Amino acid sequence: MQKLDAEVLTIGDELNRGEIVDTNSSWLAERLTELGLHVRWRSSVTDDEPDIAQALEQAAGRARVVVCSGGLGPTDDDRTVDVVARLVGVEPAADPDHEAFMRARFAERKFAITPNNLRQVRVPRGADVLKNRKGLAPGFRVAHRSAELYFMPGVPREMKSIFTDEAAPRIARLAGDGPKLARRTWRVAGMGESHVDHALAGLLDGIADATLHFRIAFPENLVTVIVRRADEREAREVLERVDADVRARLGDHLYGVDDQSLAQVVGAKLRAKGATLALAESCTGGLVGQLITSVPGSSDYFRGGAVVYANDVKSALLGVRDETLRAHGAVSRETAIELAEGARRVFAADWGVALTGIAGPGGGTPEKPAGTVDLAVCGPNTVEHRRLFWPGERDPVRQIAASAALHLLYKLLNRA
């Protein structure tokens, strides 16, 4: 099975000055690989027109599929449309659908349209327009030399949406008689990468044309298996057998597949039980609440939370006893449990989750160094505590703590 050669090209001064990490390039390379293409080149150039033109000319001469992001914004240094139009010998022209959408949206917000805004809805005349459902600048496809070239804005949200909805189906058709793919990503919490690796050793032994990939989505780990078969149904059947094996090996460290977040999975379980949740957060400062409420419809099961940063607020708002704070300190099993019980009571919820810890860099003691976090989960018939210690920076400590709290809740909801 011969794979099509692909090139990813990202465009933007800020990328080549290293001001932002070029995550688009990696994301696109991963998607193209999954579509069965061979990504032989990734390139990146500045906003200079001659460099963009040269890179496109080269890519179109060596790859069958070229996917580009960047340089489609409203400002004068966004040059991609002009360069591509010249390359294929046409003029730029406004795409009527995107222009109408922009005019409607600006009118709605009472924004004035500047000439720069109108730059953004242009495509090379006659190009195949790739609809942007998340923003103003359309993507587009043109043919040049032996290649199909796809263009998308650099804003990751818009790029991903256009690629998934518009570009990927076209590319899949182009790669049509290649192998069929079945893929799944399993999401793992509370287990380091090397332990996941160990638990899955030999997973694909005896299974031909299947590959295993690890990726860290801190603080969680992702495992992806891609199965390639001439027949799509066969690929899916093999994948289901692998799925059963992965589940047996990872137990309740495995909390979801593909795009499911811990907050989504926990939310679905709460909804299924008709149960509600309240939070008491100290060191995470609202992070767990933000994760829970990032799920649409979370108001069905989320009552609310208290961010109790100051100690007197822990007592006044959630009824943590002064003796508890005095005897055990704010970061302790006892305080965590009183916080979780307090959150349940004050917010009239079925489940209460509490986190209290020292995110650092300051505030640690020899007994409780920075990176120590006490978690508690209280439910109708459950009280569970766990102490974490993660000697690292402030943000990772908070992320690990939030993930561990949601994972503990997940496991208890599984058993309840």
Place this chain on the structure above:
Amino acid sequence: MQKLDAEVLTIGDELNRGEIVDTNSSWLAERLTELGLHVRWRSSVTDDEPDIAQALEQAAGRARVVVCSGGLGPTDDDRTVDVVARLVGVEPAADPDHEAFMRARFAERKFAITPNNLRQVRVPRGADVLKNRKGLAPGFRVAHRSAELYFMPGVPREMKSIFTDEAAPRIARLAGDGPKLARRTWRVAGMGESHVDHALAGLLDGIADATLHFRIAFPENLVTVIVRRADEREAREVLERVDADVRARLGDHLYGVDDQSLAQVVGAKLRAKGATLALAESCTGGLVGQLITSVPGSSDYFRGGAVVYANDVKSALLGVRDETLRAHGAVSRETAIELAEGARRVFAADWGVALTGIAGPGGGTPEKPAGTVDLAVCGPNTVEHRRLFWPGERDPVRQIAASAALHLLYKLLNRA
């Protein structure tokens, strides 16, 4: 003043499959920019020898400095040394210093040395060896065509150490009489990219060798100016003049420079005034609290917050009156102000910030569609309300709302 053109080349199958994000490429681009070079190209190829050779040949033909990482490991698919040796017409040969170090280390750990291990200490014969203090594989420098080419392993820790200690000084000497850089990034809230662009039109008119760059760090916008002069002091003086102009043009939409976040700037103002803050969050679910507490030492001024997701919790916890909720609804100027006042009172804080809105996609009405958010900030002598409307997805609505709330607080603290 002519800058030297540079190219960054990263090598490795795993990069072009998108399994890991190519942070090396961005890191090297940023360092080279700081050294005064113009990074015109970043490229990435697989471990295939012909592709590596072609990429090196091209880079050496167009750039003055080429910096490569990857393909120097012990396994058979690490081909960089062989390709470079062939390119410059020599044989690979073990570097005696690194071989001796490896033999000593392996003896210490009682490991046997395999032929593969010895692959790792090779360099093209006659190359300038770049010492690796963090690992086994030496880096090296060769000249080819008009370029100096630098090679380092792909392990970020080793690459960074070799670049900083060994490559950067050589590159700085090469670029010795090149221009000096002065740079600053200004951070802007509450103003779209095209409006920032408009406000800064002509900013650099009459200023030679200076460039302006826009970047979105959603929901905020960043503007960077880089000034190049033969003399470093002169570059800095020009930058200070630009700074004064930028400040005059952007007013209090400009909230910080370089790496400062809104939460840091707000926190610094609260600390300077000896004032404290409390939050009442509905649609943002804890996001504002998380931003505020992402700043180390925020416990000095942050008292806490209430995530009041359910309506009865808004009343029970923060004393929003039932009549207010009945007459105006949960998303209203009146409720937002009572929430902010309630947060101030319950948490005994000087400033209270509240957000109540419909993040969507569900929950909207014709009068208050999804994307409507009411913000209020109450201070010792201040009550301010603002209604936002951002018809978009849940996450961007929440991010916009959090940014707008912090920005409103920033402006009021400026005036208080």
